[in-house]
Amino acid sequence: MTPEEELETVERYMRERGHRWTNQRRLIADVAFGTHEHFTADELLDMCRRVDSQVSRATVYRTLAMLEEAGFVEGLDTGENGRRFEHVLGHEHHDHMLCQDCGRIVEFADPELERLKEAVAAQHGFRLVSHTLKLVVACQNPDCEFRRQDRTES
Amino acid sequence: MTPEEELETVERYMRERGHRWTNQRRLIADVAFGTHEHFTADELLDMCRRVDSQVSRATVYRTLAMLEEAGFVEGLDTGENGRRFEHVLGHEHHDHMLCQDCGRIVEFADPELERLKEAVAAQHGFRLVSHTLKLVVACQNPDCEFRRQDRTES
DNA sequence: CTTATTGCAAAATATTTGCACAGCT
């Protein structure tokens, strides 16, 4: 999916439920989908303000909530600095490892894990809506090149 | 492990690192380990205050942080009312399903899932420290007996 | 023109911290 198609998908989603497609929403979606980093609401606000210094924090939160509800972004609880969001629209589902030594967020996908998640929910008579698997790991390398940065690696 | 042994384990842990074993810490640990519900810091405070109305919220948070650091309790992000903690000392690891329809928290354990989590971390060269698997599910039953209660079922 | 959306500031929520006093060891 190209960036243009992603924006169109969001616009269509909004209009379909009678929401207006405003400059702010377009900008916020554009910026959120333009990065593949895991960003906080505040970082997203900063990035948006580089383009339009008038955007308010409240609008970023409100739009982020809509994008999350639509399943276009997903929030991840990293334990500090509030939740971090990531682009999922048009991307395959993946899970995360957080390295407690260097702070790195590593993404991974395992089809067998996915199958088991579905199976467990079904066994208990539930429909699986969404799932978050977070592995807290340790690289145990004091010289790790990612140390104390919040870089993402796929 | 009996409740007495659990308290002794906590006391030993505290004393080993030069922390004092105070009335408040004993009470908080006792109450936290006396329930198998998933409780918030605030609910734990309430339960403690039924025994000793002087206990402060700050002490509950501080003690909870120590218990979590020791691995005696674990926090779970439920999306509202802050984190919910649960007793893990002396219990087997398990994961959670949160029902978005009725609010129920269902615990489950799957050895195959556990094995895969270890394998994935190892594949990426990490040591697995801890892991949280949260399945958001839907019971899709409007008359669910658990509706809008935060009951726990194993 | 109508009404959803915005920006602002204030409120709400959850948690942490500074400090004087209490109480373990």
Added chain:
DNA sequence: AGCTGTGCAAATATTTTGCAATAAG
């Protein structure tokens, strides 16, 4: 006695909300 831990209240951090002004349809 000495120093850690406690309670209180205030601070912090993050997110949400009320409302008058603005702009999308």
